[in-house]
Amino acid sequence: MLRILYSRYWPLLAKLMPLAAFVMYLGAVLMVGRHLTLANPYSRYALAWVVVQSSTLFLVTAGLLANKWIGVRLADRARLRADRIAEQMVGFALNNQPEAELLRYAQRYRKDFLKVWEGSLTSLKGSARERVLALLPMTGLDRLLQAKVVGSDPGQAVWAISLLRELKQAGSLQTIEEALQHPAETVRASACFALAAHGSDIQQEKVFALLPALPFWQRIVLFQQIQDSPALEKYLSLTFRSPDRTVVLAALEFVLSRQRIQSVGSAAELAASPDLEVRIKFFKALPLLATAEDPASLAATGLSDVDWRVRAMAARACGSLHLSSLTATLAAKLSMSEQAAETGHIARALASLGGESLRRLRSFTNSDNDMTRAVTVEVLEKALLAPGGSR
DSSP states (O other): OHHHHTSTTHHHHHHHHHHHHHHHHHHHHHHHHHHOOOSSHHHHHHHHHHHHHHHHHHHHHHHHHHHHHHHHHHHHHHHHHHHHHHHHHHHHHHHOOOSHHHHHHHHHOHHHHHHHHHHHHHHOOHHHHHHHHHHHHHHTHHHHHHHHHTSSOHHHHHHHHHHHHHHOOHHHHHHHHHGGGOSSHHHHHHHHHHHHHHOOHHHHHHHHHHGGGSOHHHHHHHHHHOOOOHHHHHHHHHHTTOSOHHHHHHHHHHHHHHTSOEEEEOOHHHHTOSOHHHHHHHHHHGGGEEESSOHHHHHHHHHTOSSHHHHHHHHHHHHHHTOGGGHHHHHHHHHHOOOHHHHHHHHHHHHHHOTHHHHHHHHGGGOSOHHHHHHHHHHHHHHHHSTTOOO
16 A cells, blocks of 8 residues: 555546545446336435445445454464564574574564564664674565665655664665665655764765755754764865855854864864854854864954854853963953843853953953943852852
8 A cells, every 4th residue: 555655656546536436436326226116216316325325334334343353363463473583583692593493484574573673673782783683684684675765665765774774784875875865855864864874984975965955953863973984074174164154054063063072174264254154153163173273363363253143152162162361352352242142151251261360250240331240240140159169
């Protein structure tokens, strides 16, 4: 049924089936009406309509009940088969029992075997898990899963990808790479996630090239799947020098989502980028970037930016990186700030630096600017109440 649902003929069938059902129903009414003996034709065909309708409802009800009964029986049998397969799987993985019985089950009950095999991967660790992984190619079911990956059913394709990615075999990964062109978005996303986590350097590069075009939620999930690799280093080194702002923003999102120090080489061009959003996100990510330049010089560039949002993120970076050499610049910016958000970031940066920076911050509790005074007092109160806060 699913094969029909996802076939290219389904739109046409969806239009024709209601008409065909009506024609069959009308034909049944006419046939029954001819066999009735009532003299009045109106009464005869009205009764035929009721008879056909009642018979149809009876058959549908009986069919549903029979389907339920058969389904329960089949589910019970499938549960017993799964238990037997699971018992054999445990013996194979933990006790080194022969795999012959499991191979027989795999050929006769493919669906049940794959469910048990999938569940075993989540519960087994170490060498036992490796033995179970090596079992699937022995059964030949990996080829069946590869066919499902490029099939028309998105649900089956996503499920097959989730199993094949665990094998980390070149043939399986090649099939998953083909799924990057699948018409279903969910399949393409699953293929991206699998290749980012387990693909070769070339396959990872293909996934990285797709990053700017992916929806935001897919990028967030993908960032969690990416492993450190030469392909990743190459991608980032090229991306941060790209003239395409969407590519640069995607790379900065990657750094922010991973929350790990990332080497980017020279970053002076990013700090002075003509694109406002790039500058904001760059200074937000600056504490996580290992740059060729002195971070203090980059932060100073951000603090002198014309946009208050960039200055706010640069001030935040000063606090995170403990750039006490910029204390005077931060204090000067605090005295001129007109935005509460920027004032808060600068004040928190001064508070986190401590020492002379904290003393300068305290001087703003007597500021003539009500907003600056209120933000400063609030930041100082939180700093004093925090564990180990200075008094």
